[in-house]
């Protein structure tokens with residue numbers, strides 16, 4: 001038996017390890033493999049570093065192959081030690097480190113990636129100056145963000161902007177210095193670059209374009225940067241992201257042919273036939289690389305050659321990029337602008353909506369596209385590019401996207417899921433194939449895009465393959481993803497909210513444990529999704545007798561204050577109808593000083609927020625506020641939040657009714673109530689609607705001689721304008737209709753369903769039937785609402801200031 | 817672990833069933849969360865979620881796990897590990913129950929995270 005050949009891989013990064021995976025899939029026994037990596041970590045997904053910096057992923061989540069993976073495959077892994085030299089004649093490499101070992105090879109694979117470029121300026125070596133390339137850089141930046149305030153990012157390309165956004169998310173004030181007049185000029189044209197700048201500007205990032213950095217200031221650590229035109233920007237952290245250069249030092253030492261990168265042929269072989277190279281360190285046909293999609297192709301070809309397949313040849317795929325900044329949609333593929341005689345551009349620019357699309361055509365085929373604000377069709381344009389489809393037949397619809405073109409009757413090449421091979425890569429960022437997605441869908445019974453993302457990571461990084469992942473899901477679920485009419489509450493049960501609620505009344509279930517028993521709950525305790533829901537349903541069904549379960553409440557409702565990101569709490573006293581007085585303001589001012597409250601803010605709900613209190617301080621400040629007559633504003637509750645009002649007929653020259661007074665009356669009727677989700681009301685004194693009543697859960701718009709009651713509005717994630725419920729003549733009728741609507745919502749909506757989706761789901765006609773047309777029914781609903789209020793209209797702050805639930809506000813012990 | 821010490825931090829009944837209380841420590845050492853399950857089992861973890869440091873002592877306790885109040889990761893009380901698909905781990909602290917008293921094994925020395933500034 002001949003001993004296996006020895007393969008040595010230099011670089012434990014994305015290209016090197018993908019090549020090893022491709023090789024193992026074809027010829028698992030062929031080589032004795034040694035992998036040597038300069039970084040101290042196992043193989044991780046570099047692309048996700050931006051998400052780690054932004055706090056959207058943890059470092060652990062980026063690991064592709066943990067250390068055990070190498071062991072299980074008999075691979076020797078050396079981490080934290082760079083290779084310092086290659087002896088191509090003797091066929092061995094030297095590894096730095098304590099042992100300074102020499103390792104012989106039969107085949108060598110170079111996958112050394114690239115090095116960050118640094119401008120030739122003074123101050124580069126100062127502490128606090130860092131590149132954005134590896135996990136060590138990200139860890140340092142996160143640490144800096146927790147102790148320092150100001151960051152300057154040099155470079156307004158993909159990497160620089162993601163760094164800037166991540167640092168901004170971590171609370172730093174961030175400035176970006178960019179040499180060129182527009183951002184990401186290599187991926188975006190001027191119009192898209194401008195939109196991007198505008199959006200990032202609105203998110204609080206400062207830009208210095210046409211900015212050449214001349215020096216990094218500082219005596220023993222970075223303190224700022226100076227630009228060539230004399231501008232100075234202070235900084236505690238300076239991040240360099242001006243570009244990368246192939247890391248070819250080893251190859252040069254080994255006398256391999258190099259230019260900008262290590263020169264390789266279509267077979268991924270260097271000028272030495274025993275040495276292969278892949279990834280950002282190579283140059284192929286005059287091209288160097290900085291994105292993973294082409295690198296995955298190289299890995300496939302190189303893995304095939306190492307496995308003995310001499311036919312495989314590298315053809316660069318079309319390359320596309322998108323920015324990984326949550327909420328900013330940018331997509332770019334191929335050429336950015338018409339350049340040749342036969343080129344054409346189609347553009348759509350809707351500056352107000354922030355949408356921009358450009359398609360570049362050559363001989364009636366798509367050769368490039370730049371999308372901003374609406375990127376869902378990006379993968380489709382790439383498909384048209386890759387398949388060189390003649391688009392002349394649907395050219396007019398092209399820029400409006402696939403769905404529109406289809407509607408207009410264009411015969412389009414389909415995304416043919418059935419014809420797609422299982423091995424075909426769907427998600428370039430995370431290297432997930434169609435087969436992996438299908439298996440996860442079948443084995444785990446996944447039904448939603450989010451579930452597929454959570455389990456396979458497909459489309460979880462840049463998101464540009466979302467459309468394909470959705471198509472695969474739809475393919476498995478027979479066309480469209482169907483939704484259950486009453487979806488299961490959570491993983492603890494197969495039963496839906498509506499069924500459980502009905503049973504609570506019919507079978508007179510009175511405790512959470514009884515419900516779990518009646519419905520064969522799969523878990524002993526329930527979870528954070530079902531327990532608060534059941535607690536609410538019982539409270540609503542049996543307002544007089546059910547004893548609230550604090551341990552089934554989200555922390556905010558349990559402790560009657562809003563938890564903040566740093567574990568402190570905020571305190572928002574009620575200001576009835578937005579009214580306040582000298583006495584209340586004085587009490588707030590005094591408390592602010594007494595408790596050294598760092599931030600006092602007027603909320604979007606017409607009252608005052610005191611932020612940054614320690615939990616232990618809460619009962620004391622509540623007692624002080626109570627003394628001035630202030631009570632809890634329930635800013636933390638799935639319950640009544642605010643009733644916003646305008647000044648109305650008391651002061652305003654257009655006011656038709658006393659909107660302020662009516663608002664106060666409504667708030668006094670409704671405060672304290674628990675509801676499926678939070679509830680916000682408003683009363684405006686005339687149709688000018690200064691209190692924004694038409695995007696509230698319930699709004700009242702006063703008119704000459706009456707009141708319009710409108711319901712089901714929302715100003716949040718998905719803005720929804722209210723539906724008109726009824727016009728009424730008196731305040732008393734308004735109060736009755738508001739109470740009845742709230743009770744109907746309390747009794748029939750699902751937990752965590754705001755009125756807007758509820759009204760949209762059930763329909764306003766049903767609400768009118770129950771509340772407007774059925775007089776007895778309305779009165780009964782209103783009475784039930786008032787009855788439920790008897791139990792809850794006592795100030796929870798006063799109770800706690802008086803000693804209720806004292807254990808919540810005291811530490812168990814303080815260890816010295 | 818000769819350098820560790822057992823410290824009495826209170827009674828089992830001081831913690832509500834399906835609840836937690838906090839034990840603070842001096843000088844920048846993160847607090848410890850002590851949990852009591854429905855079956856009166858007790859566990860202690862460093863009071864920091866492996867995600868973004870949320871206070872686990874404020875979470876909803878369910879079986880032998882707790883859901884972090886900030887973004888809903890579920891952390892196993894016995895191992896400190898996050899349940900899939902999330903990944904991460906919080907340090908566990910050994911404890912024992914003597915009668916009704918809870919004793920924590922506190923590591924004698926524990927370094928707070930420091931900031932290392934390095935040249936690029």
Ligand code: SRM
Nearest residue numbers: 562570602603604605607635641680714715716717718754
């Ligand atoms: C303090 C305040 C912002 C401010 O400084 O002005 C605020 C702060 C929060 N809002 Fe808000 N919202 C505030 C007014 C609003 C408004 C404006 C309004 O009420 O007129 C809206 C849009 C109107 C609406 O809801 O229809 C608003 C839409 C949201 C949403 C999206 C709701 C939706 O259905 O889409 C959330 C998320 C949620 O509830 O799940 C949210 C959630 C939050 C939370 C509770 C997030 C959280 O879970 O920690 C914030 C913490 C509050 C705290 O004190 O710790 N906040 N939030 C405002 C408090 C008003 C008050 O006096 O109580």
Ligand SMILES: Cc1cc2nc3c(=O)[nH]c(=O)nc-3n(C[C@H](O)[C@H](O)[C@H](O)COP(=O)(O)OP(=O)(O)OC[C@H]3O[C@@H](n4cnc5c(N)ncnc54)[C@H](O)[C@@H]3O)c2cc1C
Nearest residue numbers: 011013014015037038046082083112113279280290291292
């Ligand atoms: C923050 C960030 C975000 C990104 N986002 C995207 C994105 O959204 N989409 C996209 O397509 N691409 C993105 N990229 C680019 C992508 O990560 C790279 O193209 C890819 O990682 C290149 O793979 P590689 O194996 O060639 O290099 P690397 O992944 O850098 O691997 C090279 C490895 O070799 C090691 N090494 C170098 N010299 C030696 C030596 N002498 N001895 C031992 N080991 C050595 C290095 O330490 C490194 O670990 C991003 C990059 C960064 C930094």
Ligand code: SF4
Nearest residue numbers: 646652655685686690
């Ligand atoms: S809504 Fe009407 S009454 Fe109220 S402030 Fe505006 S104009 Fe005046």
Ligand code: FES
Nearest residue numbers: 865868870884887
């Ligand atoms: S901090 Fe715990 S889930 Fe985010």
